[in-house]
Amino acid sequence: MRTDLAVIGAGPAGLAAALAADRRGLRVALFDAAPEPGGQFYRQPAAGLRAERPQALHHQWRTWTRLRDRLAASSVRVLGEHHVWCVERTPDGPVVHALLGPEQEKPAEVRATAVLLATGGYETVLPFPGWTLPGVVTAGGAQAMLKGGLVVPGRTAVVAGTGPLLLPVATGLAAAGVRVAALVESADPGRLLRHAGALAGKLPEGAGYAARLLRHRVPFLARHTVVRAHGDTRLTGVTVAALDAHGRVRPGTERRLPCDTLAVSHGMLPHTDLAGSLGCRLDGPTVAVDAEQRTDVPGVWAAGEATGVGGAALALAEGHIAGRSIAARLRGAVPDPGEWAPAARARARLRGYAAALDAAYAPPAHWTDRVTDDTVVCRCEEVTAGTVREALTLGAGDARTVKLLTRAGMGWCQGRMCEPAVAGLAGREPVPSRRPFARPVPLGVLAGQHEQHEQHEQHGQQTERGPS
Ligand SMILES: Cc1cc2nc3c(=O)[nH]c(=O)nc-3n(C[C@H](O)[C@H](O)[C@H](O)COP(=O)(O)OP(=O)(O)OC[C@H]3O[C@@H](n4cnc5c(N)ncnc54)[C@H](O)[C@@H]3O)c2cc1C
Structure with missing residues (x-):
């Protein structure tokens, strides 16, 4: 399948971007690991539960119904239960690789001209x-x-x-x-x-x-x-x-x-795995973007919590700006920021709130004093604080060396959960790891990719030589 824009993440940022781009004539594919769009803030009850008043559990329900109705009326292709494990950079543009369904075993790939990373954040x-x-x-x-x-x-x-x-x-x-x-x-x-x-x-x-x-x-x-x-x-x-x-x-x-x-x-941390593997510049724990929400990798935009934790309204404003910027850039035009001035003003105001909240809320200093040696730090590999401390006394100064010495961070979650704890025990700020894949990938899928690449190359060589 080929599309103009692949949006990864159907939360407020991804939805706003997909709708803005669709309205301006782009073909948009909207990926999400969840079965239904909405993201964290607008998470919907499973359809089979037949919730009578889902709005009772939500704030800003009117905004959600507007987004939902506009999505239903749009041409956006919604790809639910698509777990994106990698976005590959190729000379023909980015290729999105996903695993389908709850089992996450069947592969799918979509070729795009541009990608928007709207992957949100996760809790610490x-x-x-x-x-x-x-x-x-x-x-x-x-x-x-x-x-x-x-x-x-x-x-x-x-x-x-x-x-x-x-x-x-x-x-x-x-x-x-x-x-x-x-x-x-x-x-x-x-x-x-x-x-x-x-x-x-x-x-x-x-x-x-x-x-x-x-x-x-x-x-x-x-x-x-x-x-x-x-x-x-x-x-x-x-x-x-x-x-x-x-x-x-x-x-x-x-x-x-x-x-x-x-x-x-x-607190929360942005999801930066896909951005990291694409080679996008990170600014501390967030994906660095310019005023149009462009990353420093051509053809890759980012919006919402991936670029800084700041709430659903900020994610909507950033998504809207990104969608408009992508639509203009793919037409070969330089966008006029005046067209999204209200969203840019909202973004500036909401980023101000986010910075103030960030400064006001922080885990208590000295939290590590209360972590006893027998407390498990890495749940996947069952590594205790005592083992991490031992590694630190042996000279491990960062999460990577602690990982090599103790296996903390080598399990299923690849350190997403324990990294801040290990960094805290080491007396350092957590630094996001660069991970090649955003999700665990079955070996069969990786082997299939390899075979496909080989076939492409052989086909390319035969085409160059001409029929024998
Ligand atoms: C657990 C949690 C609970 C929250 N609760 C509240 C709340 O009650 N009130 C509030 O104001 N704010 C809350 N927030 C913050 C709020 O959800 C965000 O501000 C807002 O939803 C951010 O929008 P977003 O579009 O950037 O990301 P999100 O809404 O997080 O959407 C990101 C989407 O990307 C998808 N995704 C991520 N990686 C991949 C991948 N590799 N492949 C496919 N899909 C992927 C996710 O499934 C998700 O649907 C919460 C955040 C979290 C993490």
Whole structure:
């Protein structure tokens, strides 16, 4: 199959871009690993569940219905359950390689003239004693169960960690009937106040969440952290404690909260694997883009959380700009930024909020003090903090050397989960790894690729020689 534009990711950024490009006459293929478009923010219940009021679980439902209806009326080819494992650069333009269906074994490829990476972000969870017990889930995971599966993870939950995501998760669980025993936020509200000017436009949203927490009687424990999750075969409770101004536990403040669910998150990181393997320049943990959302690789654009975590509205604005830029550039025209001025203004304002929130929310300094040696850090390879520390004392100074010495990061997730923890234990900032593939790929698929390339080459040589 050949298309003008391949959009990877059908969240707000990918949807906005696909619609903008379709409207300007491009053939667009919209890939997503999920069966339905929507991404994280507009995640929809599985069709078989026949949800009667899915809007009850969502904010900004009107925006979603507009996007959904415009997509249905468009010519965009929606390719659900397409897990993109690689975008290959070829002289004829990018080739998108995907694995189909829930089994992710059958390959598919689409040739395109341009690619937009709108792959979103994923949650960071830092380890603490007991975090691998059944009943401990990520905050986004709890929300995905609710929005996508219409199920709650338990009866009594503690929502903990740091970041704005904890607010919709705690209020969403409470509205669904879960008793939320506490929202435990490690950030200091004083830091939010310090950025009050930059965040003034976010006040109504914050006030809305505060009202919902009050209505559902959810205790809000600011400058607190979970120091341990308890249970033998599954979670039975957590110990929380207050933090001092330096992020250390204040002795004597520990108390136990019984619960069967702990929904935890320590912030988000952009998905940069596809960008990295394409050779796009990264700016810290994000894909670097210009004012048109172009990466430094010709024919490759990026938008949404892949270029910086900042919320669904920012993703929509960036996607819209990218779609318009791609449509103009593929026609051979230089786009007029004046055409997307409102989206550019929204982008500047929302990036300002994102920077302020980023500065206000951070995992507590000294979080590693509370990670005991027997705490598992890399879940895939079952590597403990003690083993990582031993590697560090042997001279391993970065995540890569720790990986070689301990296997931390060599498992199924390829370090996506444990990298921030390993970096923290090493006293360094996490640096995104360059991974050749964005997903695990069956060897049969790789072998098939190799055979195809060989056949192409042989065919090319025969064509050059002419018929014998
Ligand atoms: C777990 C989670 C929960 C969140 N909950 C909230 C919330 O409650 N409120 C809020 O304001 N914000 C929330 N956010 C943030 C919000 O979802 C984002 O701001 C917004 O959705 C970003 O839009 P996006 O289009 O950049 O990415 P996303 O909405 O994340 O969409 C990216 C899409 O790309 C697809 N994708 C990624 N890699 C591949 C691949 N290799 N192959 C195929 N498809 C791929 C994913 O399946 C996904 O559908 C959440 C984020 C996460 C990660």
